[in-house]
Amino acid sequence: DAGVIQSPRHEVTEMGQEVTLRCKPISGHDYLFWYRQTMMRGLELLIYFNNNVPIDDSGMPEDRFSAKMPNASFSTLKIQPSEPRDSAVYFCASSWASGGGETQYFGPGTRLLVL
Amino acid sequence: GESVGLHLPTLSVQEGDNSIINCAYSNSASDYFIWYKQESGKGPQFIIDIRSNMDKRQGQRVTVLLNKTVKHLSLQIAATQPGDSAVYFCAENRGDKIIFGKGTRLHILP
Numbered sequence: 001d002a003g004v005i006q007s008p009r010h011e012v013t014e015m016g017q018e019v020t021l022r023c024k025p026i027s028g029h030d031y032l033f034w035y036r037q038t039m040m041r042g043l044e045l046l047i048y049f050n051n052n053v054p055i056d057d058s059g060m061p062e063d064r065f066s067a068k069m070p071n072a073s074f075s076t077l078k079i080q081p082s083e084p085r086d087s088a089v090y091f092c093a094s095s096w097a098s099g100g101g102e103t104q105y106f107g108p109g110t111r112l113l114v115l
Numbered sequence: 116g117e118s119v120g121l122h123l124p125t126l127s128v129q130e131g132d133n134s135i136i137n138c139a140y141s142n143s144a145s146d147y148f149i150w151y152k153q154e155s156g157k158g159p160q161f162i163i164d165i166r167s168n169m170d171k172r173q174g175q176r177v178t179v180l181l182n183k184t185v186k187h188l189s190l191q192i193a194a195t196q197p198g199d200s201a202v203y204f205c206a207e208n209r210g211d212k213i214i215f216g217k218g219t220r221l222h223i224l225p
Binding site for chain 2: 004031042043044045048050055056091093104106107108109
């Protein structure tokens, strides 16, 4: 398996533009997690899905952020409109069981810069 | 509030020496902890975990110690190598979620 796949790996955009980050989880995994990593706040859980259903979105910073998982092999995280403070590395992770750190596999991340 | 945190932001260790990375937690009910390693430009990678019914667990060149009395855990890396250079996170498993600490950057000195 190729592991968790994220695209794009790097994104530079201007304030006010819409940004869409994509994730393909590992086949067979039924949990998908979106994280954001910054120097100031560390690694934060934004939202996670179980069997394509959003379970907890309490980490989503505000209404400008939205996430979807239309099927078991694809998820998107959208920011609209984007702001400079959204600049961060966004990680997607997937797992095949509830919790269990050893089963949560991270993608390589998308580095987002909002000018 | 409850948190999982690290004592030092940066640790420098001579190649070949043992490294010890410390972590404190605040929730006495916490029962499952995980250590992750994050290399530059990559996502976090699982290293080792420990549950509260244990006080020590060993892996390949790594050992995690858990002291529930003082709510402290540590990651020990034996014979540190250049490839161990990374940021290390302790994390707490809370049901479906994993709550990460801020991380310690490990520098390997030649």
